[in-house]
Amino acid sequence: MKIAIIGAGNLGLSIAKGILKSNGATKMYLTKRNITDIEHFEKYGNVTVTTDNKEAVKNSDILIFAVQPLHIAQLLTDLKDLLTENHVIISTITGYSIEKMENILGKDHNIIRSMPNTAISVGKSMTCICANGKGKKRIELAKAIFNRMGHSMEIPEVQMQAATVICASGIAFWMRLIRATTQGAIQLGFDAKEAQELAMHTCDGAAGLLIASGNHPEEEIDKVTTPMGCTIQGLNEMEHHGLSSSLIQGIVASFDKISEFKKDNQ
Numbered sequence: 699m700k701i702a703i704i705g706a707g708n709l710g711l712s713i714a715k716g717i718l719k720s721n722g723a724t725k726m727y728l729t730k731r732n733i734t735d736i737e738h739f740e741k742y743g744n745v746t747v748t749t750d751n752k753e754a755v756k757n758s759d760i761l762i763f764a765v766q767p768l769h770i771a772q773l774l775t776d777l778k779d780l781l782t783e784n785h786v787i788i789s790t791i792t793g794y795s796i797e798k799m800e801n802i803l804g805k806d807h808n809i810i811r812s813m814p815n816t817a818i819s820v821g822k823s824m825t826c827i828c829a830n831g832k833g834k835k836r837i838e839l840a841k842a843i844f845n846r847m848g849h850s851m852e853i854p855e856v857q858m859q860a861a862t863v864i865c866a867s868g869i870a871f872w873m874r875l876i877r878a879t880t881q882g883a884i885q886l887g888f889d890a891k892e893a894q895e896l897a898m899h900t901c902d903g904a905a906g907l908l909i910a911s912g913n914h915p916e917e918e919i920d921k922v923t924t925p926m927g928c929t930i931q932g933l934n935e936m937e938h939h940g941l942s943s944s945l946i947q948g949i950v951a952s953f954d955k956i957s958e959f960k961k962d963n964q
């Protein structure tokens with residue numbers, strides 16, 4: 699499998715690391731406007747780093763676009779003549795619809811929208827995907843690519859904006875919760891390194907419990923909250939200060955922000 703990542707920035711490089719870790723490509727191109735800080739990726743024999751998007755497109759079967767939303771229209775216009783019906787075109791661009799891509803490229807291309815997150819670099823991404831009419835035949839291939847680097851779910855395109863908030867921005871939301879827990883642990887006497895270790899492995903354990911059991915979080919909470927105990931005391935105090943409510947409001951604010959820049963980009 700020959701994969702090009704067009705726009706090897708924060709997400710693009712995370713995908714590149716995930717692909718390398720999972721031996722997911724026989725050949726990989728990484729492109730960026732200024733490549734000085736990613737040239738070291740060429741130490742992996744099968745990676746070519748270049749500023750030349752056209753070279754990358756010509757030599758690859760799977761094209762993963764990971765530029766910022768403002769740059770995608772021009773980029774697709776520039777590459778249009780090189781894109782064939784055999785390419786699998788995977789976009790990670792927030793708020794950029796399949797319809798917009800088809801308006802530039804036409805309907806005869808395999809177009810897949812994906813929403814991975816930066817945990818793809820360690821093989822732990824939750825990735826949502828959907829496809830245009832032609833791309834539906836390639837969606838299993840796309841799923842296979844992303845399943846090597848975590849977990850994927852096919853969703854209707856209309857849910858892509860919500861998936862962006864929950865799964866992609868979600869990494870930042872969970873990081874902040876882990877950091878806050880770490881700060882609490884330091885206040886209770888652990889040094890910073892130990893505090894983070896306790897917070898992240900407890901977080902990993904909580905997610906692992908739900909993934910393995912399929913249980914609802916409250917079922918697991920009930921097993922922890924001893925009557926009149928310290929857990930329910932802490933949880934209720936957090937809720938008095940709006941823990942769930944502030945998370946939900948933040949999620950909705952993030953969703954609304956995408957709607958705003960979709961309008962600006964029309």
Ligand SMILES: NC(=O)C1=CN([C@@H]2O[C@H](COP(=O)(O)OP(=O)(O)OC[C@H]3O[C@@H](n4cnc5c(N)ncnc54)[C@H](O)[C@@H]3O)[C@@H](O)[C@H]2O)C=CC1
Pocket residue numbers: 704705706707708709710729730731732751764765766767769773790791792813814815816866867
């Ligand atoms: N950062 C994240 O966690 C996630 C980002 N996304 C989406 O992925 C896209 C990329 O986001 P980031 O990686 O955060 O942005 P970024 O700014 O870190 O990376 C974009 C890269 O594209 C390069 N670029 C710009 N124009 C180019 C061109 N014509 N040819 C080749 N490279 C070009 C830039 O030099 C930059 O390195 C965005 O559309 C974003 O909405 C989606 C999910 C998660």
Ligand SMILES: O=C(O)[C@@H]1CCC=N1
Pocket residue numbers: 792862866867
């Ligand atoms: O913050 C952003 O706009 C991008 C999309 C999701 C994660 N990063």
